[in-house]
Amino acid sequence: MxxxxxxxxxxxxxxxxxxxxxxxxxxxxxxxDKWIPYPVAEQVLAKMDRLIKLPKKLRMPGMLIVGEANSGKSSIVGEFCRMYTPIDHEESINFPIINVLVPRGPDLDGFYGEILDQLMAPYPSSARTAKKEGLVRYYFERVGVRMLIIDEVHHILSGPIVKQKQFMNAIKNLSSHMQIPIVLVGIKDALQAVDTDSQIKSRFPATLLPQxxxxxxxxxxxxxxxxxxxxxxxxxxxxxxxxxxxxxxxxxxxxxxxxxxxxxxxxxxxxxxxxxxxxxxxxxxxxxxxxxxxxx
Structure with missing residues (x-):
């Protein structure tokens, strides 16, 4: 032809x-997979890039990316993760970004377990939640994590209010302790998920992905x-x-x-x-x- x-x-x-x-x-x-840049995506990537390059401080800012299903959230996050892929040194691996999903519940134990699995960090199957949290902090420091991305954050709404507040406070405390930015991602219900506390809401200003x-x-x-x-x-x-x-x-x-x-x-x-x-x-x-x- x-x-x-x-x-x-x-x-x-x-x-x-x-x-x-x-x-x-x-x-x-x-x-x-192919990446096609477009203005809204480039703006979100630029915001994320500014966050990851911030110097460490006690109250690290974060952001919330909000969009309906198929609005491009996962594609943008994937492109950003490709910009900061793990670096394999002779005796260690540096993980600039960890990208995890919120377990339904919400389940802090499962959340910390997923992070440790991504880091390929060993931990006993019988480890309690507090032990896993300590290991997450230890390995974040050890492998040089600079940003945590938490997807499907609207899943926390599937649990009771008490569990929702516990989960969001744990995220806030992890950011403060490690002095790294956290990026939350979800559908419009995610706006309600971060509205559990005025301090949490102010730390995660929303960026909307429009139709x-x-x-x-x-x-x-x-x-x-x-x-x-x-x-x-x-x-x-x-x-x-x-x-x-x-x-x-x-x-x-x-x-x-x-x-x-x-x-x-x-x-x-x-x-x-x-x-x-x-x-x-x-x-x-x-x-x-x-x-x-x-x-x-």
């Missing part, structure tokens, strides 16, 4: 190289960036008005849902040989409802 030169020019160089590869290789490339607007320049630019990474042999023009509005309607304006939908349609286009995304591919690719998707 002859490929239009204008289409080739618009593709990312790595994508361009994939066009003549086997279909299964193009599909694998399509589904591999995309279908008439914004940033949305069109995002679609152009996404299309440049699609290993399709024909131009789809997903950034043109009709297609942009259709994608927005089907994704509800959430970036994770856009990626899932567009990738599913591109996969379908490769498999069927149409080699471009149209409303037909969007409709027939088998992409499910956004409410059933995992977070992005």
């Amino acid at each position: 002859k490929i239009d030169s204008a289409h080739l020019e618009r593709l990312h160089p790595n994508t361009r190289e994939m066009l003549m590869s086997a279909d299964e290789d193009r599909i694998a490339y399509l589904n591999a 995309w607007q279908d008439n914004s320049i940033d949305y069109i630019r995002l679609l152009m960036s996404i299309e440049s990474l699609l290993p399709l042999k024909k131009a789809s023009g997903i950034y043109e008005r009709k297609m942009a509005m259709e994608i927005h309607r089907r994704s509800n304006g959430y970036i994770g849902e856009m990626f899932d939908l567009i990738n599913a349609a591109a996969d379908f286009a490769i498999t069927t040989g149409s080699e471009k995304i149209t409303v037909k591919e969007l409709s027939e690719c088998g992409h499910g409802n956004s409410s059933k998707k995992l977070d992005y």
Whole structure:
């Protein structure tokens, strides 16, 4: 198949190289993790970067990242963690960032256990919560942890008020003792989770991840960036008005849902040989409802 030169020019160089590869290789490339920068994400990353570079002090500031499912929270956190990957020294490993999930309950014992597991730190299975907390502090100091990211923080609401307050106080105390910033991540219910105490609320100011607007320049630019990474042999023009509005309607304006939908349609286009995304591919690719998707 002859490929239009204008289409080739618009593709990312790595994508361009994939066009003549086997279909299964193009599909694998399509589904591999990719980071596409956009203004809101860059602003959040910049805030996180400022936090991790702060000098140690008793009352370290933190932040709360709030967005609905598929709003891009996990993608942003993942990109930040890639900026500060563990450093393997000759006799030790430095972990700049620890990223954990809040156990439902909330369960402090399970929380400390998950941190220790991520650090690959040994501890007896019979260890009590206080012992695990002490080990977390010890290993944080030993491996040079500079930031703790706690995802799904809204899960603390599944427990009684007393447990919620205990969990949030433990997080605050860990930040103060280790003098490191803590970043909380969750859906809008997370705003209620940090509202247990005025001091805690002031330490974790919220940054909201909004839905995309279908008439914004940033949305069109995002679609152009996404299309440049699609290993399709024909131009789809997903950034043109009709297609942009259709994608927005089907994704509800959430970036994770856009990626899932567009990738599913591109996969379908490769498999069927149409080699471009149209409303037909969007409709027939088998992409499910956004409410059933995992977070992005």
